[in-house]
Amino acid sequence: MTTVKDVTGADFPLPxxxxxxxxEVIARAEAIGPALVARQxxxxxxxxxxxxxxxEFEKAGFYRLLTPRRYGGYEFGIDTFLRVTTALARxxxxxxxxxxxxxxxxxxxxxxxxxxxxxxxxxxxNFIAPATxxxxxxxxxxxxxxxxxxxxxxxxxxxxxxxxxIGHTLIDGEDGEKVPMLFVVPREQWRRLDNWGGQLGLKGSxxxxxxxxxxxxPAHLTLPGTHMSEIDVTKGxxxxxxxxxxxxxGGQLSFMLLEVACLAVGIAQGALDAYEExxxxxxxxxxxxxPRHEHPDYQFWYGEAAGMIATAEAAVQQATRTxxxxxxxxxxxxxxxxxxxxxxxxxxxxxxxxxxxxxxxxPTAGSSAVRQGERIERVWRDLSTLQSHAGIGVLLATVTTRxxxxxxxxEAA
Numbered sequence: 183m184t185t186v187k188d189v190t191g192a193d194f195p196l197p198x199x200x201x202x203x204x205x206e207v208i209a210r211a212e213a214i215g216p217a218l219v220a221r222q223x224x225x226x227x228x229x230x231x232x233x234x235x236x237x238e239f240e241k242a243g244f245y246r247l248l249t250p251r252r253y254g255g256y257e258f259g260i261d262t263f264l265r266v267t268t269a270l271a272r273x274x275x276x277x278x279x280x281x282x283x284x285x286x287x288x289x290x291x292x293x294x295x296x297x298x299x300x301x302x303x304x305x306x307x308n309f310i311a312p313a314t315x316x317x318x319x320x321x322x323x324x325x326x327x328x329x330x331x332x333x334x335x336x337x338x339x340x341x342x343x344x345x346x347x348i349g350h351t352l353i354d355g356e357d358g359e360k361v362p363m364l365f366v367v368p369r370e371q372w373r374r375l376d377n378w379g380g381q382l383g384l385k386g387s388x389x390x391x392x393x394x395x396x397x398x399x400p401a402h403l404t405l406p407g408t409h410m411s412e413i414d415v416t417k418g419x420x421x422x423x424x425x426x427x428x429x430x431x432g433g434q435l436s437f438m439l440l441e442v443a444c445l446a447v448g449i450a451q452g453a454l455d456a457y458e459e460x461x462x463x464x465x466x467x468x469x470x471x472x473p474r475h476e477h478p479d480y481q482f483w484y485g486e487a488a489g490m491i492a493t494a495e496a497a498v499q500q501a502t503r504t505x506x507x508x509x510x511x512x513x514x515x516x517x518x519x520x521x522x523x524x525x526x527x528x529x530x531x532x533x534x535x536x537x538x539x540x541x542x543x544x545p546t547a548g549s550s551a552v553r554q555g556e557r558i559e560r561v562w563r564d565l566s567t568l569q570s571h572a573g574i575g576v577l578l579a580t581v582t583t584r585x586x587x588x589x590x591x592x593e594a595a
Contacts, residue, residue, distance in 0.1 A: 195254035195307075197246055204262040210242045211266040215273030219452075222274050223555055225386035229379040230342040231277045239281060245308040248288040250425050253304035259429055260289065260437065261502050264444040268495075271448025272455065275564040276386030278448060282441050284310040284340020284388070287348055289437065290410060291366065293421035293430045299402045300424065303366065306345060312338035312392070313348035315411055317362050319394065321351045327401040331365060331394050334375075339389040341374045347392050353406060362409040371397040382570075383563030411435045415513045428509035433521035435582075436505060439528035442568065443498045443535075449565055450491045450535035456557040457484060457543045464548070483542045490538035494531045501527045522586040529582070536565050 218225075218235070225231050239245060247263045249255020263286065271278035288309040292300060303309060319333015335349045348366045355361035375391040413434045415422075421430030461475040461484060474480040501524050508515050544552060544562045552559040587593075 194252050197243070197251075197254050197256050197307075199243060202243055202256060204258045207243055207247065207256075207258065207262055208265045208269065211244070211269035214238065214242070215269045215271075218270065218273035218277050219557065222276070222386070222557070222560060225274060225276050226379070226560075227386075229376075229386055229390070230280055230388035231274075231386065235277065236343045240308060244281065245285050245288075245310055248286065248292070249304055249307070249309055250292050250300070250421075250427070250430070252425060253300065254307045255288070255304070257425075257427065259506065260440065261499075261506060264440060264498075264502055267441065268444045268448035268451070271445045272451045274386070275445070275449045275452065275561065276384050276388075278445055279384050279564075279568075280340050280342070280386070280388040282340075282445060284312055284344055286441055287311045287313045289429070290348065290434065291346075292425065293415075293419050293432070293434070294364070294405060294408070294410075294413070295366070296402060296420045297424050299366070300421075302403070303346060308345060310340060310344045311346035311348050311366065312340040312344055312389075313410065314338060315350060315409070317350040317352045317409075319349070319351045321353050321363055321365070321404075323353075324398070329363075329365065329399045329401070329404055330396050331367070331399050332396045334391055334393050336391045337389050338374075338392045339387050341390045341392055342388040345369050347372050347394075348410075349392075349394075350409060355407065361407050364405040364408040364410055365399055366403050367394060367397055367399055371399075381567060383560070383565070383567030411438060414518070415516050418513045422513055428512060429506065431513035431516070432505060432509040433516045433524065436501075436521045436524035436528070439525045440498065440502055440505065442571070443494075443501070443528035443531040446532045446535035446565065446568060447491065447495045447498055449561055449568070450487075450494065450538050453539045453543050453558055453561040453565075454484075454487055454491055456551075456561070457487070457547060460547055460551055460558075480546070483546045487538040487542040490534045490542075494534040494538070497527055497534075498531045501531075517589075519586065519589040522582055522589055525582045526586055532568070536569055539565055 244266060246255040247258050251257045267278055267282045270281055291303050314335045314337055318335045319331060322330040346366055346368050350362050350364055352360040353363045372392050372394045378390040379385045415431050419431045461480055464474050465471050466474055466477050505524055508520055544558060547558045
């Protein structure tokens with residue numbers, strides 16, 4: 183293994199392609215994305231993307247984008263990772279969702295856990311870990327401080343090729359009230375159920391349930407009293423102290439929602455691509471019979487959707503830059519209000535992407551273009567399912583909105 187010395191003189195592994203740049207990685211994703219379109223049906227039938235696609239992502243370096251350099255990762259930053267996610271979503275929403283929600287949690291692992299845990303989690307290079315925010319199962323403490331974790335966790339997107347799983351459970355707090363505990367377990371300590379694919383959309387997102395049968399989890403891989411979406415980073419994080427990179431000390435709620443916003447934009451862009459193909463290949467039904475791209479009504483519907491999607495893309499890219507700028511100022515700058523404001527921007531990005539499709543593209547594409555298995559029909563199903571996600575339909579629409587106002591006016595949540 184090729185290594186390099188850091189500033190302390192310690193040896194750390196180089197990534198597989200030491201000279202790889204963010205621009206090259208994004209270009210790879212943009213080249214792969216169109217090839218995923220033709221495989222959407224098989225991905226849905228399988229309920230996750232194919233082994234050769236997984237190997238292609240691995241070879242392209244996608245699974246190491248957020249992994250710290252200290253552990254052989256590229257540490258390119260969330261802007262590169264989110265651009266890759268958007269490009270893949272433009273080709274196949276299910277594939278992008280599964281990739282993103284598996285690979286993204288390298289950032290949380292590198293932010294929230296200490297040095298001992300990180301050395302263990304990242305020792306193989308690739309880190310793919312689905313994470314769920316709904317507490318489930320049980321945890322029993324052992325005399326030596328470890329935990330016995332048991333239970334089933336649902337909607338574990340990214341599980342088919344995962345190396346780890348990050349979950350939450352409830353434990354007794356000091357005052358007797360139940361409090362969350364965040365934990366991470368390696369692949370050999372859990373099994374995946376074959377229970378995905380019956381939903382309306384995102385059928386190929388690999389969002390299967392995970393079962394843990396009384397696994398012994400060491401204390402350093404648990405964070406009692408911690409919930410991933412409710413973390414105050416203003417006093418610093420283990421990852422910021424270890425890596426000196428502000429992005430390992432950023433707001434966790436807003437980052438999670440930036441992921442979904444970028445997925446929504448990419449999915450909507452794919453719908454616009456499909457609509458353009460219809461405009462170029464089909465005629466209008468009523469006189470004057472002309473190619474759709476020459477008809478003012480279709481021009482309007484396309485232009486209306488294109489403008490909404492472009493606005494959504496610009497908003498999420500600016501929100502990403504803002505996230506990174508706040509991180510660069512140090513964890514103390516990432517107040518709850520900043521975290522929530524970015525989250526509400528993501529809410530509007532998702533709404534714009536959805537409305538572009540359901541108000542303009544889907545209703546005017548024509549009944550033959552929205553038959554089962556057609557690209558626009560699939561996008562409509564996938565975006566509908568995205569909208570029904572608890573974090574989007576409930577958290578963003580109500581809780582986060584109120585919490586932003588409460589944080590601004592200094593009111594207790």
